[in-house]
Amino acid sequence: MAIEVRVPTILRSYTGGAKTVEGAGSTLTELIDDLDAKHNGLKGRLITAEGGLHRFVNIYVNDEDVRFLGALDAKLSDGDSITILPAVAGGALGFAAAAALLGR
């Protein structure tokens, strides 16, 4: 079962520079385990030590945020498209500037 996963630039050091990789699994947890087996260390960037999704990582199944689809238990099907993105909403640079102004 093949699922296409789009990897952001900042995580491509784990995929040998590849923009998209293929994985397998019937849940997001299984998929991430499968990806980690092929791209060692990737899991550690997506999942915290406590076992949840990293706060600044958003993962989308067919453009929908997995946090609202059961998070790591989200069900996956053959042909699904997964996108991993860093958490920045509109006006990314504005956010960074604002955070800096407030000393955060």
Next chain:
Amino acid sequence: MARYESLLDALGGTPLVGLPRLSPAVPEGAPPVRLWAKLEDHNPTGSIKDRPAFFMVREAEESGHLRPGDTILEPTSGNTGIALAMVAKLRGYRLVCVMPENVSSERVQLLRMYGAEIIFSPAAGGSNQAVATAKQIAAEHPDWKMLFQYGNQANARAHYETTGPELLQDLPTITHFVAGLGTTGTLMGTGRFLKEKVEGIQIVAAEPRYGEVVYGLRNIDEGYVPELYDASVLDRRFSVGTRDAVLRTRQLVEVEGIFAGFSSGAILHAALAVAHDAVKNGKRADVAFVIADGGWKYLSTGAYGGTLNDAEDALEGQLWA
């Protein structure tokens, strides 16, 4: 009511219009699924941001944070700046906006016209460059006041007190509310109000997905989640790419005659997704979504004409929402 004592009094009360042509067809005998657009471009400066701008300034005045003649410093990629510039002008403040240089030229012209001063953070340098710029400004001007829309509860409260009640009054049968996710103020405020009043309502977020150039992050830990964001208010959250946003923005004007900015196209894309789900499940749905602003400020991008590929190229590296 059509007469107001001043421009600020004309805030809100925007029209909610049905979209009979873009609403999905349902099988005969199935319950109706209807799309409704809240035309926030009808606000005084032409965007939904007039609501939070006015509420944030008024609250800062009431709390004593803002005093006559003060300078307001706000990081903004456009509409909030334009709205704040108008409010600042009418209330007697000076406004300085810090914004990335990769926003449309109309936004910059509008800000200057309203009297705002602009400090650009370089787009090419990514967020670390923007951080450096902002730190420098803050250090040089410790007396400037920030309203900070990403963490200011008055931003969400504007929508709790105005957008939400307006929607409920105009569409008591509402089943879904769809809006853009930036500062998260619209969704948090409107969403909380509607969840208190309408059983089973679904609050749906559409966030723009830009090309990676725009993010400019070096690692995951540079990410940012606005302080206002509370995931428990949302039921679904969609990431909408440039192509889908442009396609839907064009459909809005071609099919329903609504000339909107690209963030509204992204919102319509998510609204159509939930509408089609309702059709598939044979459920009645009244899906209200936000037209955040008109398309005027984005004409110079060239993305309203040509092929979708051309439009995608034209918007590459731009903050279109």
